[in-house]
Amino acid sequence: MAKRTIVTMPGDGIGRIVLPEALRVLRAVGFDAEFVHGDVGWEFWCNEGNALPERTIKLLEEHKIGLFGAITSKPKDKAEAELDPALKGKGYVYYSPIVTMRQHFNLDICIRPCRSFPGNPLNFIRRKGDGFEEPKVDVVIFRQNTECLYAGVEWTNPPAEVRRALETHKKMKAFAHVPSEDMAISLRIFTRPACQRIIRAAFDYARQHGYKSVTICEKPNVVRETSGMMELEAKKIAAEYPDIQLWSVNIDAMMMWMTKNPEDYGVIVSGNMFGDIVSDGFAGLVGGLGFAYSANIGPEVAVFEPTHGSAPKYERLSPSIVNPIAMIMAAAMMLDYIGEKEKADRIERAVAKVVAEGKVRTYDMLRLPGGPDVFRHGAVSTQEMTDAIIAAL
Numbered sequence: 001m002a003k004r005t006i007v008t009m010p011g012d013g014i015g016r017i018v019l020p021e022a023l024r025v026l027r028a029v030g031f032d033a034e035f036v037h038g039d040v041g042w043e044f045w046c047n048e049g050n051a052l053p054e055r056t057i058k059l060l061e062e063h064k065i066g067l068f069g070a071i072t073s074k075p076k077d078k079a080e081a082e083l084d085p086a087l088k089g090k091g092y093v094y095y096s097p098i099v100t101m102r103q104h105f106n107l108d109i110c111i112r113p114c115r116s117f118p119g120n121p122l123n124f125i126r127r128k129g130d131g132f133e134e135p136k137v138d139v140v141i142f143r144q145n146t147e148c149l150y151a152g153v154e155w156t157n158p159p160a161e162v163r164r165a166l167e168t169h170k171k172m173k174a175f176a177h178v179p180s181e182d183m184a185i186s187l188r189i190f191t192r193p194a195c196q197r198i199i200r201a202a203f204d205y206a207r208q209h210g211y212k213s214v215t216i217c218e219k220p221n222v223v224r225e226t227s228g229m230m231e232l233e234a235k236k237i238a239a240e241y242p243d244i245q246l247w248s249v250n251i252d253a254m255m256m257w258m259t260k261n262p263e264d265y266g267v268i269v270s271g272n273m274f275g276d277i278v279s280d281g282f283a284g285l286v287g288g289l290g291f292a293y294s295a296n297i298g299p300e301v302a303v304f305e306p307t308h309g310s311a312p313k314y315e316r317l318s319p320s321i322v323n324p325i326a327m328i329m330a331a332a333m334m335l336d337y338i339g340e341k342e343k344a345d346r347i348e349r350a351v352a353k354v355v356a357e358g359k360v361r362t363y364d365m366l367r368l369p370g371g372p373d374v375f376r377h378g379a380v381s382t383q384e385m386t387d388a389i390i391a392a393l
């Protein structure tokens with residue numbers, strides 16, 4: 001069989017530091033693939049007016065699987081100011097390459113696992129009697145990645161025809177006296193096929209990975225149409241999975257339950273906005289940005305990435321201090337996705353072993369302020385953390 005080819009897109013800042021670490025682990029676990037580099041990030045915006053060049057899109061079209069580090073995004077005026085003078089005034093507009101990638105390839109299924117590694121000092125703990133207990137969090141969030149409030153259909157000072165169309169709804173009477181220039185509208189759009197795809201993906205994952213429940217995390221009692229559609233479709237699809245329970249918890253209630261009993265939940269499904277919220281919430285219970293990773297999966301292409309950004313303030317520190325675990329776990333998730341489950345499990349077990357032993361910890365795990373002197377306080381470098389994980393393989 002032809003070797004697989006993986007498109008590696010380190011991007012900016014610490015993306016360029018952590019992605020090579022993940023490749024070291026992939027090689028060490030015996031994953032026999034070719035890695036081709038894809039240009040993405042700020043430098044390509046400045047020099048070419050496009051942070052996601054067409055040649056990188058072509059690579060993803062051809063090879064289907066991508067590993068992404070992180071990119072730097074800046075506000076519109078800053079982006080414009082840093083553009084090559086030869087390109088200025090020619091109509092180039094900055095768009096975030098990861099958002100563009102999600103839209104271009106319809107990467108509508110975002111999966112964000114939030115699993116605590118026993119022994120991680122950043123884990124959620126709960127007071128019990130005179131002591132504490134540390135419940136095991138093992139949650140996988142399925143976030144619809146392309147619709148909802150993030151579809152970008154919004155106005156400040158909506159045009160008259162938009163206003164007229166909205167006034168066909170009787171609840172708009174409450175806003176009849178508000179001048180359009182004092183009105184901002186962001187549209188929450190859900191479509192039935194996208195709801196079905198994310199819900200089905202969640203149930204399939206639950207079945208394949210042995211989770212006993214799928215929880216819809218929306219707000220159908222108030223946001224009746226969109227959250228309601230998600231819940232309705234979930235009920236229909238759940239009938240095909242009698243071995244898995246369907247629960248429904250409102251997003252606000254979930255914020256309470258996750259800080260009381262996070263161990264009760266397995267697979268969670270949400271629309272884009274609530275999925276963004278609930279996944280950051282659970283990530284905070286299992287170690288935060290050094291441990292949070294995700295997959296963006298479309299019908300053809302899938303891209304795996306840590307949740308963190310490019311952390312520019314640490315990009316030039318040498319040796320590097322940032323935690324490579326989020327990126328390494330993103331690579332393990334990629335292996336699981338392409339059917340290399342045994343190798344994925346080995347990486348996860350190696351990370352678990354290093355975390356449990358507690359001898360090797362990056363600055364974030366020690367709750368140190370980041371900076372060059374973290375090593376004096378017992379932190380290891382990015383590369384030393386990877387070395388320990390490779391040794392544990």
Ligand code: NAI
Binds near residue numbers: 069071290310312
């Ligand atoms: P960030 O995630 O880059 O960093 C925030 C802070 O989290 C860092 O200063 C550091 O203290 C900590 N941190 C991040 N990654 C870490 C790691 N691997 N190990 C240990 N600590 C870590 O977010 P920030 O500073 O808000 O954004 C920086 C740039 O990244 C911006 O240009 C932003 O637009 C971009 N960004 C890109 C994302 C992506 O590529 N998907 C996601 C989030 C932000």
Ligand code: MG
Binds near residue numbers: 276277280
């Ligand atoms: Mg977020």
